[in-house]
Structures are given as C-alpha cells and as structure tokens.
Amino acid sequence: MADVSIRNVRKSYGKTEVVHGVSLDIPDGTFVAILGPSGCGKSTVLRMIAGLETITAGEIAIGGQVVNALEPRERGCAMVFQNYALYPHMTVADNIGYALKVAGVAKAERRRRVEEAARTVELTEFLDRRPGQLSGGQRQRVAMARAIVREPKVFLFDEPLSNLDAKLRAAMRLEIRRLHNRLKATSVFVTHDQAEALTLADLVVVMNAGTIEQIASPRDLYRHPASRFVAGFIGSPPMNMMPGVITAGGGVEIAGGGRLAIDLDDFDIEIGRAVDVGMRPEDVILDSRMQDAAATGQPALAFTAELTEELGATRLIYGKSGARDFAIAMPASSPQLPHGQVTRVHAAPARIHLFDQTTGLSLRNVARAQAQ
Amino acid sequence: MGKRVTFGNTFIGIALIVPQLLLVFTFFYWPTGEALYWAFTLEPPFGGGNQWVGWQNFETVFSDPKYYNSVKVSLIFAVGTTTMSISFALLLALFVDRQLPGYRVYRFAYFWPYALAAPAVGLAFRFIFAPQAGFVSAINTYFPGAWNPATNGNDAMLLIMLANAWKMVGYNFIFLLAGLQSMPRALLEAAALDGAGALRRIRDFQLPLLAPTLFFVLVINLTESFVDSFGIVEIVTNGGPANATDLMVFKIYTDGFVGKDYSLAAAQSIILMLLVVALTVVQFRFIERRVQYT
Numbered sequence: 029m030a031d032v033s034i035r036n037v038r039k040s041y042g043k044t045e046v047v048h049g050v051s052l053d054i055p056d057g058t059f060v061a062i063l064g065p066s067g068c069g070k071s072t073v074l075r076m077i078a079g080l081e082t083i084t085a086g087e088i089a090i091g092g093q094v095v096n097a098l099e100p101r102e103r104g105c106a107m108v109f110q111n112y113a114l115y116p117h118m119t120v121a122d123n124i125g126y127a128l129k130v131a132g133v134a135k136a137e138r139r140r141r142v143e144e145a146a147r148t149v150e151l152t153e154f155l156d157r158r159p160g161q162l163s164g165g166q167r168q169r170v171a172m173a174r175a176i177v178r179e180p181k182v183f184l185f186d187e188p189l190s191n192l193d194a195k196l197r198a199a200m201r202l203e204i205r206r207l208h209n210r211l212k213a214t215s216v217f218v219t220h221d222q223a224e225a226l227t228l229a230d231l232v233v234v235m236n237a238g239t240i241e242q243i244a245s246p247r248d249l250y251r252h253p254a255s256r257f258v259a260g261f262i263g264s265p266p267m268n269m270m271p272g273v274i275t276a277g278g279g280v281e282i283a284g285g286g287r288l289a290i291d292l293d294d295f296d297i298e299i300g301r302a303v304d305v306g307m308r309p310e311d312v313i314l315d316s317r318m319q320d321a322a323a324t325g326q327p328a329l330a331f332t333a334e335l336t337e338e339l340g341a342t343r344l345i346y347g348k349s350g351a352r353d354f355a356i357a358m359p360a361s362s363p364q365l366p367h368g369q370v371t372r373v374h375a376a377p378a379r380i381h382l383f384d385q386t387t388g389l390s391l392r393n394v395a396r397a398q399a400q
Numbered sequence: 401m402g403k404r405v406t407f408g409n410t411f412i413g414i415a416l417i418v419p420q421l422l423l424v425f426t427f428f429y430w431p432t433g434e435a436l437y438w439a440f441t442l443e444p445p446f447g448g449g450n451q452w453v454g455w456q457n458f459e460t461v462f463s464d465p466k467y468y469n470s471v472k473v474s475l476i477f478a479v480g481t482t483t484m485s486i487s488f489a490l491l492l493a494l495f496v497d498r499q500l501p502g503y504r505v506y507r508f509a510y511f512w513p514y515a516l517a518a519p520a521v522g523l524a525f526r527f528i529f530a531p532q533a534g535f536v537s538a539i540n541t542y543f544p545g546a547w548n549p550a551t552n553g554n555d556a557m558l559l560i561m562l563a564n565a566w567k568m569v570g571y572n573f574i575f576l577l578a579g580l581q582s583m584p585r586a587l588l589e590a591a592a593l594d595g596a597g598a599l600r601r602i603r604d605f606q607l608p609l610l611a612p613t614l615f616f617v618l619v620i621n622l623t624e625s626f627v628d629s630f631g632i633v634e635i636v637t638n639g640g641p642a643n644a645t646d647l648m649v650f651k652i653y654t655d656g657f658v659g660k661d662y663s664l665a666a667a668q669s670i671i672l673m674l675l676v677v678a679l680t681v682v683q684f685r686f687i688e689r690r691v692q693y694t
C-alpha cells in the first residue's frame with residue numbers, strides 16, 4: 029500500500045519531448061485511470077512509474093520514497109501489459125509464481141500463494157497449461173494473477189482489456205473493480221476507452237499531447253469538463269460545439285443564427301466576449317411548444333434532423349444546426365423526429381458549457397461550480 | 401495459411417522452376433552421381449575403363465587407422481569450433497540486443513568475416529598466430545615453447561578451431577541477434593518487474609526462447625565445420641602436424657588430388673555426406689522437438 033506522487037515529470041526521446049511536465053498525486057488505495065487519445069503519453073507516464081523508462085526531469089515518489097534512480101524490481105509495482113507478456117515456455121503456475129521464485133519464497137509457500145491467486149481469478153483448472161493453450165480472456169486472467177500474487181504496493185495496467193471482445197471486456201472491467209475493492213491497492217489504469225475509465229476509476233486523469241488536461245472524479249469530468257478538449261473527449265457522441273458571443277441579459281448569440289439562455293453568474297465572462305459554446309447531445313431539449321413560434325424571441329436553436337440511430341434505450345439523431353453538425357440523444361420512447369423538418373432546440377442554462385476560444389479552457393466559475 | 405498464388409498457366413510454373421532445378425542438378429545431383437560411380441569402381445593402373453569393385457573401396461577406407469584418426473579429429477574440431485563460435489556470437493548478440501552505444505555500427509562489422517573466403521581467413525590467422533613473429537608470439541617470450549602450432553598438434557587444432565569460429569561468428573551473430581530482437585520487449589519488462597536481474601533474464605527467458613535459433617545455428621555450424629573447413633586447414637596447418645588436423649574433408653582432398661586415388665576419395669565423400677545427412681536428421685528429429693513452445 030502506498031501513495032504515488034508525480035511531480036512535474038518530463039520525458040524526452042532524444043530531442044523530442046513527449047511528456048511536458050505532468051504532476052499528479054494519487055492517494056493510497058485510489059484507483060486512477062489515465063485517459064487520452066493514442067500517442068498522448070499515457071503509457072510513457074505509466075512506464076516511468078514502473079521504472080521501465082528513465083525520467084528525464086521531475087520526480088516520482090512511491091510511498092514517500094523518490095524512486096527515480098531505483099530499478100523496476102525495487103519499486104514494488106506490478107504491471108499488467110496490453111499483450112499480457114506471459115512467459116510462453118512456462119506453465120500458468122510458473123508464470124504466476126515466477127516473481128515469488130525470484131524472491132526466494134519457499135516452494136510450499138509459493139504453491140499456496142499461486143493457488144490462492146489462481147482461485148481469485150478462477151484459473152485453478154488451468155495451472156498446468158502453457159499460455160499458448162489458453163483463450164484471450166484466460167491469458168488476461170493469468171496476467172492479473174501474476175500481478176496479484178506479489179501483493180504489490182501499486183498495480184499498473186496498460187490497456188489490459190483492449191484485446192478482448194466487448195462482452196468479455198465489460199465482464200473483466202467489473203472484476204478488476206471488484207478485485208480493487210477487495211485488495212485496496214493503489215492502481216493506475218491506462219486506457220483510451222472512456223467507458224472503461226469512467227466506470228472503473230475513483231479519479232480520472234485526462235491527458236492530451238503530453239500534458240494533463242483535467243484530474244477529476246468521473247462525475248465531475250462529465251459535468252464540468254475543464255477544457256474544450258475534455259468536453260469533446262468525454263461523452264459519446266461528443267459535445268456539440270459552436271462559436272458564439274455573450275449578449276446582455278443572460279444570453280449567448282450563436283454564430284450563424286440562434287440564441288441560448290445562460291446564467292451569467294455561472295461564468296467568469298463579460299458581455300461581448302467571443303466564446304465556444306458546448307451542449308451535450310443528451311442535454312438537448314426539443315422545444316415542441318415553440319415550433320411555430322420562431323418570432324416569440326424565446327432563446328433556441330434551429331435543428332434539422334437528417335439521420336436516426338436506434339441504440340436500444342437511447343436514440344441518436346444527427347443533423348444540422350445552421351451549417352454545423354449537431355447531435356441529439358433522447359430516450360427511445362420519445363416521439364420520432366421526422367427527417368428534414370426544422371425543430372427548435374435548447375438546453376437548461378446550467379447544462380451549457382462555455383470555453384475560451386484561444387486557450388480552450390472552461391469559463392465556468394470554479395468556486396460556484398464546486399459549491400453546487 | 402493464407403491463399404496460395406496459383407498459376408493458371410502450367411507453362412509459366414514449369415518455366416519458373418526449371419532454372420532452379422538445373423542449378424541443383426548441375427551442382428548437386430550430377431557430382432553426387434559421379435562420386436557414387438567413382439566410389440564403387442576402380443581405375444585399372446594401366447588404363448582402360450573403370451571396373452566395378454563393389455564395396456572394396458569402402459573396405460579399404462574402413463581398414464585404415466588414419467581414417468579413424470581423421471573422423472576423430474573432425475568430431476573434435478566440429479564440437480570445439482561450433483562451441484566457440486556460437487558462445488561468442490551469443491555473447492555479442494546479447495550485448496548488441498541491450499543496445500550498448502554504437503550497436504548499429506558493430507552490428508554490421510561483425511558480419512563481415514563471413515564474407516571472407518576461407519583461405520583468406522586462414523592466411524590471416526597463420527600470420528597473427530605465427531609462433532615467431534605473430535601477435536601471439538609474445539607468449540613464447542615469457543613461456544618459451546608454449547605456443548607452436550607447427551609442432552604441437554593441440555595448438556594446431558586450437559588454431560584452426562579459432563580461425564573457423566572467427567569466420568562463423570558473424571553469421572551466428574546475425575541469426576542470434578534476430579532471434580533476440582524478435583522476442584517481445586514486454587516479456588523481458590514483465591520479468592524485470594517480477595524481480596529478475598539482467599543475468600537471470602538471460603538464463604530464464606532469453607536463452608530458453610532462443611533455443612530454436614540456437615538449434616538452427618548449431619546444425620548449420622556443425623555441417624559447415626565438416627564440409628567447409630578445407631580452405632582453413634589447407635592454408636593454416638596443411639593437415640599437420642602428424643595428422644593432428646587431418647579433417648575428413650581435407651583427407652578426401654589429399655587422397656584424391658595429391659594421392660590421385662579418386663575412388664578412395666569418392667568413397668570417403670560418400671561417407672562424409674551420409675554422416676552429415678544422418679547428423680542433420682538426428683538433430684531435427686530429436687532436438688528440434690524439444691525446443692518448440694507454442
């Protein structure tokens with residue numbers, strides 16, 4: 029058990045810097061997911077914690093001890109790799125017990141712990157097989173057991189579920205979380221799958237191009253994205269984004285037509301400021317009352333439906349608002365929206381997001397948002 | 401297996417294999433046939449066509465104690481030189497695999513010796529290891545008589561082993577390095593996290609997983625040391641001293657082209673060929689099976 033502290037860590041390969049100063053405090057026993065698009069440096073950060081990559085600048089401490097100069101084996105981390113990295117010439121039992129063997133644990137004790145770990149991941153009947161004789165899901169379990177058996181201070185996962193099919197992935201996700209609830213070891217889980225990150229983690233770290241965009245709980249990440257990048261990355265389909273200008277009287281004038289109501293007190297902004305306006309597809313409200321009341325001046329956007337996707341419980345409607353792509357998500361039970369027909373849509377003021385056009389940062393008043 | 405490319409036109413297929421068949425026929429089956437013919441016939445001392453003599457040539461070979469000596473030194477040479485070259489190549493490959501500075505340069509540098517003709521290698525070794533003037537002659541100034549391949553059979557054997565090993569190191573190195581580099585990095589990283597240090601990782605992972613490649617270079621090296629060592633022996637020791645380096649392939653040459661007894665030489669060639677074939681079959685049947693994992 030240990031907390032992990034990453035202080036202003038940088039990583040360069042030759043002259044190219046790929047991680048540009050990352051700071052992150054992971055309290056003991058927390059499950060952290062590092063989420064970001066491909067190539068943003070997630071694995072690199074994880075591998076620096078494990079000791080598989082040198083740290084170019086900054087400091088990483090595990091359990092209060094700075095580990096920059098320590099060998100991987102001295103850091104007390106166990107890692108589950110994307111391709112599992114099982115030892116092909118050893119049986120499952122030997123795979124799981126290898127770390128104990130290296131550590132010089134007596135044979136009987138070793139066998140006991142290997143069997144216990146195998147039981148935890150339901151592998152008992154496969155102990156004598158070679159990894160080549162196992163299915164993908166079973167291999168994944170071996171990799172998990174190999175990590176568990178060492179009782180490490182920190183668990184590291186590098187996209188461990190990405191090679192499994194959707195159903196198995198969901199099942200393993202649940203099992204990993206269950207395991208964490210039982211073992212309560214500090215865990216860092218790298219993924220580019222937001223569903224995985226949001227369902228597993230206590231704390232999600234969103235990375236982009238070598239920097240951290242936001243560190244927040246899954247709920248806050250969704251409700252209060254700190255930047256345009258996070259807003260677009262979290263949620264599916266992504267948040268609708270359009271430029272606009274703040275007008276007097278609590279409104280934002282959307283470029284290309286339309287207006288939305290906002291609560292000016294929620295944001296750190298002034299009248300006349302150009303901003304990016306965001307609205308999640310699932311926050312969009314169809315305004316049937318106003319369908320033929322375009323002139324009433326009630327703030328709304330015009331939306332033309334073009335395509336409908338039925339996803340079981342939800343229905344996605346893709347179309348255009350002005351010249352821009354716009355998506356709406358609604359319960360499948362709600363009435364159909366005929367294609368080609370213009371509808372007026374809006375969202376509750378509290379569900380409207382505003383971002384600075386140059387920095388992309390959220391303009392929401394942080395103090396107020398947290399008080400809510 | 402994926403789909404095979406097939407030729408609708410049989411003629412193209414035949415046209416494509418004919419050159420290869422011609423080569424194999426000209427350089428393998430034809431000479432082998434000739435050797436077989438020589439091995440079972442004798443040329444009469446005073447001319448005339450060859451006479452069929454059955455196993456007589458083989459009986460002559462097997463009743464000659466010098467022949468057994470030749471088999472013995474060939475085996476010693478084969479095992480010795482193969483061990484040397486593979487272990488040294490393995491060491492180099494392990495170092496290069498760890499990407500010590502400059503590995504790109506010496507990765508190529510190591511392969512060059514293999515491109516040299518055997519006699520050139522032999523000549524170089526003869527000079528370098530010459531007891532009076534070579535680099536190694538320094539030993540003799542401190543321990544007089546410690547090194548003299550011209551009179552000491554063991555020294556001579558060691559010298560040709562070294563020369564042949566040096567020639568083969570680059571070849572082995574390339575294959576072993578490729579074998580090491582085809583191992584998933586993550587596997588060794590997992591081992592490192594599991595607590596295994598560099599030496600332990602070599603012992604528990606790199607060597608076992610390299611076994612198929614090691615097996616392959618073993619077969620190639622043994623075969624090569626039996627059939628392709630002539631150039632080195634010829635230049636470095638000429639089979640001496642006192643037949644201490646009279647390898648089978650060298651004896652075939654001396655009996656055939658110096659002693660002008662083609663039939664005896666042909667019989668020995670056939671034996672050597674069968675020996676190499678048997679060796680290869682045995683290795684593939686009994687060793688290869690134990691080195692496959694997946």
Ligand SMILES: Nc1ncnc2c1ncn2[C@@H]1O[C@H](COP(=O)(O)OP(=O)(O)OP(=O)(O)O)[C@@H](O)[C@H]1O
Binds near residue numbers: 066068071072073220
């Ligand atoms: N050994 C290396 N040499 C040079 N550049 C590297 C090396 N390893 C990674 N990089 C670069 O560092 C950046 C971050 O790589 P990293 O593997 O951390 O990405 P990632 O976020 O894990 O992506 P993915 O989701 O695709 O695994 C990438 O741009 C990559 O090209």
Ligand SMILES: [Mg+2]
Binds near residue numbers: 071072186
């Ligand atoms: Mg990665």
